[in-house]
Structure formats: structure tokens, C-alpha cells
Amino acid sequence: MSRTDGPRPGERTASRVIGVAFSTSALGAAGFATVYATGGQTQLEGLCLAVAFAGLAAGLGVWSRRLLPTGGYVEEHEPFDSPPAERHLADEALLGPESPARRGGLLAMLTLALGALGGAALFPLRSLLPFDHGRPVHELRTTPWAAGVRLVRSDGTPVRPDDVPGGTMLPVFPEGHRNRGDVPAFAVRLDPARFTVPPPGGDVGGIVVYSLLCTHAGCPVAVYIQETARMLCPCHQSNFNLLAGARPIAGPAARPLPGLPITVDAAGFLTATGDFTAPPGPGFWSLK
Template sequence: MSRAQGPISGEKGAVRRIRLAFGVAMLGAVGFAVTYSLGGNTQLLGISLGIAFAGLAYGLAAWGRRLLPTGGYVEEMPELSAPPRRRDLLAEAMNGPESPLGRRGLMGMLMLGVGSIGVALLFPLRSLLSFRKPDPVTILRHTAWEPGVRLVTPEGTPVRLTDVGPETIQIVVPEGHTRDGDAPAFLVRLDPERLRRQPAAGRAGDVVAYSLLCTHAGCPVALYEQTTARMLCPCHQSAFDLNRDAAPIAGPAARALPGLPIEVDADGFLRARGDFTSPPGAGFWSYP
């Protein structure tokens, strides 16, 4: 009796392990989809996808090793046309309850595992679709500066017109977007009589605002030469003449620093009147 039950018991155990492996594959696929939906941590995405494929691979390998016929066989060349009785027996063997393809619902579990992985892999397609959000080019062309947005320091302190000193610059960012990499700007006081070109973005009294990002490679142009009213980029030595509307006068930069239109509100705080006059940062893509 034990000899007869041994293979059957082993087969049942193999079926349970295979079903468990396909279940693990489904859980890994669900984990991948959930992780992507919550923000897409790359480590968790890789782990969950690895678990899904590992479960699927183990299940298929165990299925082929433990449930399908194995070993070497020698068979005479079959007849060109099998007898009807033989065809019926073959169809019954392949479609019956003990078929290696449909045994104990394994085919259904396999399809669920493969299908769940396929559905999970569709989730990243969301990154390629806008879903009513601006397309990437539109996002690059515009920043968080909008009419009425208050100018604040990187620490979040609102800036008044009187806070801008005569010999240095004041770095500012849009309120509520202090960490946006494309939004930093600087304020500086210029002598209106020395201006050779009026700022395209206008000015608030003798204070003007420009993007802090160099138009060559996007480095901060935080070196101000007050005597010549020039901004210098320490990365590749580009120089911009603020008296000529921040036009490039040296170095590899070929485009002027974008201006930021500003105004003073009723409480004396500086606010933006709109976005930069042109996209900020490196000029490696087309501009309108």
C-alpha cells in the first residue's frame, strides 16, 4: 500500500508547490503594480518583479520535471494515419482530468500568474501618457512662477523690495516651490542710468530679477561683480551683462538669462507677474 501511495503523495506535494509558486508570481506582480502606483521605488520594483518571475520560473520548471513524462523513449516510426481509436485515446488523455496540461487546475493558475505579470507590466505605460497633465516639453517650458506668486528666500522667508541690498544679489524661489530645480532666480539693484538695454521682463523700481541658472549647462550663476553689473558662472566662465538685459558677453553661453517679471504688492512684498521670459537653464532643446 505504501508503495502505491508514494508516487501519488509525491505528485500531490509537487502540485501544491507548483500552485504555490504561481501564487507567489501573482503576489509579486501585484506588489510591482502597487509599488509603482505609490511612487515607484526602484529597489522595491526590482524585488517584486524578481519575485514574480522567480515564482513563475520555479512553477514551470517543477511542472516539467515532476508531472510531465521524463526519460528516454524509443518509438517505431508511426503510421501516416493513426487509427481512429488511437486518436480518441490521445484526445482523452490530453483533455481528461489527469492530463499533464490540465491536472488539478494548474493551467488556470499558470494563466493567472502570467496574466497578472502582464497586467502589472502595463502600469509603467502610465509614465508615457499625459492623462490630462502637461506633456514633457510643456513642463520644460514653464516653471512654478505664475502671476501673484510671492518671492521668498530658499528658507521660505518672503522678500520685500527693501530687502534687496545695493551691492549684492538676493536669491529667491517661488513660494510653495522652494525645491523646484528650474525656478531659482536672483534679485539685484541696477542703476537705471547705466542700463544700455531695458530689461525685457521689466523692473520694480531699480530692482530686476533673472533666472539663476546659466543658459549653457544650468549651473548657478551666483558670482556677482557689482562694479560692472555682471554675473559670472563658475562652471565654465560664462559672463552676463545685466546692463544689457543679462546678455552673454563671454564663455560658452549663447543665450541671455531669462528675466522674471516682478511687482510690489500692497504690503511691500515682491510677487511675480508671470513666468520667465524664456525657459530657464541649459539651451540644448528648441525654444519658441
């Protein structure tokens, strides 16, 4: 039967199915455009796009399976063997006097160049392995604060207990590591009788030390409110109660400021007895 004798059985049904699928696709695309133009709603936009692509895929699939001609089609391929003249030219190129295989010096240099490139490519891979440094997670969770490290001011001078004022806070850093971004802390003198929660790092005569980095986004909590013994982050207004273990009582921060355990060494200077009680900085550390 020729194609002029009329549609084959099932072609009309397939055409209707394809038409419905393409119409559905067009409606989905129009729905997406409408939702987007009227302000957008992520779930509806995604649903409309899913309907549009599903209709398009279904229509094309039925079209290819039901309406396109099928059957066995054979295309003759030219012989795989090259003619003798071409094989002769290939032999001359590979084995003749001008063949690259006869230039041993150049091949050696090529091997050297490729070997050097391969060796150089190993160095970026080496940087991913902890040969001469700690693992990244460990490095991010720890700071240079450790037992025996003195508290110093920004100019590097050690801090004595009497240097901590009663009406404001004093920024402090670990001796020898003042330029690290995760080490800033502050010391403040409080009345131990007002503590409702013991300081996580303890206190020395009412002096407590906490990380200066907000646990929301890492901004410095640089505003001290003496009357209420609270620290305020000026970036997003997180508020930490120093009388209750520096717990957040307002703002987006959800984690207390990490405390720093301190003591007084034999020379009379404030000294850390360990690292912060928790990783300093943004609150992603609280995620499990």
C-alpha cells in the first residue's frame, strides 16, 4: 500500500495524541509565563515548566514511534582496507628517513615534556592531602588559642588582670597570632554575683573572655552595654547576655559566643588554658 492510499491504521489516533500533548505543552508554557509575569511563585512556575516539557517529550515520542517510517535500512560502507598506494605512503611516512620514529632525540624530549607536565599536574592533587598541614575540618574548628598562650592587646603588649576596665570591654588576641581572622576575643570585668549561668570559660576575679566574632555571620560584636552586661552585634543586631553564658537573647544568632578559659601565669599576665569552648564564628558549626 502506498502513502497516497490514505493514513495507516492508528495514525489518526496517534495524531490526536500528539496534538493533545503539544497543546498541553503550550498551555504549560503559557502558565509559566503568566505566573512569572504576575509576580512569580516558585512551586507553580516549576509545575508549569514540568507540564510543558512533559507534553513536548510525550508528543515527540509518539510522533517518532507511530508516524515516522520504520523498517530495516542498510547503507553500504566503503571497504575498510586502504588501497595499496595509500598503505605505501603510510609506510614511507612512518619508517622512511623523515619518520618521527627515527628522530630519537626529539622523541626523548617529547617524553621529557609530557613527563614534566604529568608531574606538575600531581602538585594540585597533593595540596588536597594532609601531608604537612592539618585536615581542613580540624583547622577550621581550632584556633591558636591554647594552654600557656598569653592574652595581648592589638599592639602586642600582654594583659594583666588590672588592665581590664570595669566599664568597657578590651579586645585581646593570642600572643604571636594577632593577624589570624578567627582569634579576636574580648575581655570584660563583671560582678560574679550577677551570673545566672556560669561562664563557659570560667572567670578570674570576674574577668571573662569570649570570642569577638558573632555566631550569626562572623561580624565583630563590638558594642558593649555595661548596664545590662550585654554585647551587641552592629551588623544584624544579635544580642548576647554575658551574665548568662553569652547566650543570644535577640537577633538572628542562635549560638552563644564561645568562651575562652583563662588563668593568671606566674608573671601576673592573663593566659589561656585552652582553646575556645566552641568553634568561633558563624553558626553553621551547629549543623550536624
